[in-house]
Amino acid sequence: LKIEKFGFKSHFVGNHLGQNNISYYSAWLRDMRIAVIDMGTNTFNLLIAEYSDHSFHIMYSDKQAVKLGQRIAEQHFIDDEGIKRILTTLSQYKEKIKQYLVDEVIAIATSSIRTAKNQEQVVKLIRDRLDIDVKVINGEREAELIYIANQYAIRQCVKSEDVPVLIMDIGGGSTEFIIADGTSALWKKSFLIGMARLIDEIRPKDPVNLDDIHRIHSYLDNMLDSLKRQMSKYLPKVLVGSSGVFDSIVEMIDANVRPLTRNEKCCLIDKNDFSCIYHQILPLSYAERLKYKGLIEMRADMIVVSMILIDYVIQKYGVQKLVVSFYSLKEGVIVEKIMENKKD
Structure with a gap:
């Protein structure tokens, strides 16, 4: 421009x-x-x-x-x-x-x-x-910018003993996973399992049923095989959710479970609070989700498959702590600019 x-x-x-x-x-x-x-x-x-x-x-x-x-x-x-x-x-x-x-x-x-x-x-x-x-x-560059943003954002919410962490950014076309310690990205990859693609592949009922959930889990087992190997290697126990749908999770917990303490960059989430809204959202139809407090209209269609994916990662890899970062790719672009200026 x-x-x-x-x-x-x-x-x-x-x-x-x-x-x-x-x-x-x-x-x-x-x-x-x-x-x-x-x-x-x-x-x-x-x-x-x-x-x-x-x-x-x-x-x-x-x-x-x-x-x-x-x-x-x-x-x-x-x-x-x-x-x-x-x-x-x-x-x-x-x-x-x-x-x-x-x-x-x-x-x-x-x-x-x-x-x-x-x-x-x-x-x-x-x-x-x-x-x-x-x-x-490309997907590699997308994951890199997401990593840069989240490494900058989560300092107030992630302690030194919490690393390495698994960063997760859920999109409509792809989902990025990054395993990072306090100084670098140990591994990162963009997967073609965005929520629009997942819905097109599985075509779940509305509301979703148990068979749909099982089919989604099987699909994820197949698509995320390389993530499984890296999780076994690095054993991160903290999941960092990068903005987007995770912002909605914060708002839904805040509106339906209990008020949350947050700063401008990140927020700690109790796994039990996530589980609470997960089980509230799953049985709801699209029309019912539109009325659910804290959920904006543009995310009502894909919130169910998104939360199934998040729950899958939490359960499969024994996540012990959940952190929501309010930063993602766009903030990563700016943080990278700041880093480049420091070098100059």
């Missing part, structure tokens, strides 16, 4: 400074301002923040449901309706970015676009229509 650097000379010739000129001048005195667009399978996220050499401050964030998952899972193709939703959402984001006088825009596309047969056409159309350059990243 091409945004001019505020035309210093043309705005400051003469003695008169209008309100717009004052705004432009202020922009030169503040920290760098960045906008990150995370283009996921079901949700697009916009994060606008100012960052310095040591930290960043979130100025604005938004998420919009784009629901690209169904055609991607079935045909690896983004249809005309999906493209329309993409352009509408990005057009809204572009207007918001202009309002905040952003210095740099980074737009990142993940599973849905990287696996689409018409990836190049979609990226070109976005560039031609909106002047936004989209970078399509």
